[in-house]
Amino acid sequence: MVTMAARGSRLKGLRYAAEGRGFLATLLISPAVLFIAALVGAPLALAVYLSFTDATAGSLTGKWIGLGNFRTELHDPVFRGALWHTFLLTAISQAIVVVCAGLLAHGLMRSFRGRWILRFLILLPWAAPIALTVTGWYWIYGAGIPEASVLNWFLIHLHLESATNVTNWLGTPRAAMGSIIAVQAWRTIPFATVIFLAGISSIPQEVDDAAAIDGATGLKKFWYVSLPLQLPIALVAVLFGVIFTATDMIVPYVLTNGGPFNSTQVLTTWAFQIGIVSGNVGQGAAIALFMLPLLALVTIGMLVFARKAEVT
Amino acid sequence: MHARRRRAFPYLIVVPFAIILAFPFVWMAITSLKSNADVYNSAKTWSFHPTLASYGYLFHNTGYLRWLKNSSFVGLLVVLITLAVALPAGYALARLAGRVGRGLGVGIFLTYLVPPTLLFLPLSRVVAQYLHLSDRLWALVVIYPSFTIPFAVWLLMGFFKAIPQELEDAALIDGCSRFGALVRVVFPISIPGILTVVIFTFSLVINEFVYAITFISSSTNRTLAVGVPTDLIRGDEYNWPGIMAAILVVSVPLALVYNAFLNRFIAGFTGGAFR
Structure with a gap:
């Protein structure tokens, strides 16, 4: 009986957290942010890095040439x-x-x-x-x-x-x-x-x-x-x-x-x-x-x- | 007199522009109806025996249908990925996250402005060495959401902002969970907006050139945007009627659909920032 009630309230707590605006918003937005970070942010950083190297086709790294x-x-x-x-x-x-x-x-x-x-x-x-x-x-x-x-x-x-x-x-x-x-x-x-x-x-x-x-x-x-x-x-x-x-x-x-x-x-x-x-x-x-x-x-x-x- | 001049004003401006802007399509249509032999004959610039031979040539002697299939395949998958990621994000940015959300929304949108021409070099290495997707359509399926998601999030944010919060509150009071309210109340009214996103995402995919020409090397894996200007032009024999047919077959239906959804597009595009 007591455990049931405790579980109930814990579930309620979880549900409350899941319904919380901040949590839900983060959950909904993060896939988009991650996708963009991986496919725009990272390549952009890589482009900057590559521009300082003598990398050629077939290799992702090259010598740093400032x-x-x-x-x-x-x-x-x-x-x-x-x-x-x-x-x-x-x-x-x-x-x-x-x-x-x-x-x-x-x-x-x-x-x-x-x-x-x-x-x-x-x-x-x-x-x-x-x-x-x-x-x-x-x-x-x-x-x-x-x-x-x-x-x-x-x-x-x-x-x-x-x-x-x-x-x-x-x-x-x-x-x-x-x-x-x-x-x-x-x-x-x-x-x-x-x-x-x-x-x-x-x-x-x-x-x-x-x-x-x-x-x-x-x-x-x-x-x-x-x-x-x-x-x-x-x-x-x-x-x-x-x-x-x-x-x-x-x-x-x-x-x-x-x-x-x-x-x-x-x-x-x-x-x-x-x-x-x-x-x-x-x-x-x-x-x-x-x-x-x-x-x-x-x-x-x-x-x-x-x-x-x-x-x- | 004054009233008549006012009424004539739109025609005086709009008609000449319409003629100039649409002329290339008229010329493409005319060329597509010529036989290959008449194309270079200046005596037959306007008077010739129209034939649909070029359309037959296009479908039977070139990789056109294959490219059409490739483009549709990539387009369909990219649309699905884009919706799966952008729908929740667009909704959350419009509703849940307040001031921070606004900044984040603008931030996501600005990444749309980072052009493929800046990213294609590093991405070409990533595709070849880490993803092992050189010359595979899957490379495009993975990379294209990088520009469709920011764009779609922005549009959807604009659409969701236009849906009154009270509607959802009513659903919440009636015992819906926040998620239930989203699925049962918000998404059904946003279907026109979602369709708009589908169409414009698809059109972005059809349009993409830089990644497609960099990642795809074999003719059978090309998309329309690359196959038509490269394979058809740099082939052994030019067939200008066929090439013009290739352009029109895709452009005309796409333009019709685009036009039908334009007003919604504008509402979403400007609504994200200006509401």
Whole structure:
């Protein structure tokens, strides 16, 4: 009788502990945290370690060579080019994205006839797998045969270029860079547009009404009322775009693979080239690590803006 | 006059953008209907005899179906793992852990921003030497949750936050345990949210390229994202109609489903931070 009661209360105690908020929360969250620690945290630490070694393919360890890899890279014109191209590509494509997505979001704000299908068409570049669609772009750019590019067909028939001297979209440095920027902008615009739209629709109607009563209209209202309220969420979308673009490998890899003459080499393709194709794992890790400062900056920015968004 | 201009405004902006953004798909569709001989003939850029031959070629003469199967296999398993880990975590972060939970939620989400292009080198060694999974699809099944879990936890956190606490409290008063309330009350109403996570997780898996090209070396074990741009392009003979068909067959259905769940996705994505 006594033991039964004791067991009962112990069970109750156990059950109480299991129902306790702290315990249950820890239990529910820990698998996710462990998984992430093992598959993101540990490899990240390993990447940092590898970058200080001369590890090659086939071995996980190498001789510690301190900053040797970083020194080699900073003196390598190809790497410096890659760093510059990564910056250029990201900055230009995302500037295009902000302007286009801003316009589009305002166009799509109110409901109108045919909005559903138009939104679907605009969303396509983001919804379709980029690894596949970039292959489509490779063909649109002529796939190494400029005469086959449909873009050149348009330019010729608009009399913007002559049929005998067509643009080699992926074969000349400047055009190749432009081609990659266009695809990166193309695929990020839909994402930025829908996030901008969410930002606009999160502004309460009361704010609009109050602004109207105070006599704010048109551009003035946009600049002093709508824009500041949308800014935090829009900035988060932009920061996402920056990360997606700067750390993306598929678009430059499929379109040019860094060519012609390394003129479109970016950090990711160069890290792949050195780390996997050439098998210098340590060196490749050092190249990829140059993305970390950017990630840190964007992360801080994101935290600041997320907090701001919460306040407003 | 003014009203009419206001009504025309959306079309003036949206229609040109829609045409430009969707054009690549139009061109892919047109190319996919050509015969291989017509592809390089500039006189037949727009007028040609449409044929579905390329679709037949794709299914019978390439590894496409195999890659489709591989991608689905990996996608399905990754979705299951992701849900098993992210559902409890997302719920706990939304409800149970308060301020600490918020910080932790943002922390987990930020790991989503650590790109595969930063981790693929160390992971390639880990996969080869410790897991002994070189050139096996299981390597992808193990590694992919590293980016799907943070993403899914964040989305689910947003969805769970939208479910009023009172609903659960009522279940608790009615004699449900906290776990019972979770299973009987919270999960059933979150099914649309969970479906959204399933679709976006699957789409992330279909999209992944860097790990797939690093860990998988043989053609039969490739996924769609790698098989189409590498094997089909760098093969002996290009078949552009076939390649375009390969893109469309997957992209169009995926885009339709994606579009259907977009509003929920936005709600979850922004709801985690902005509610």
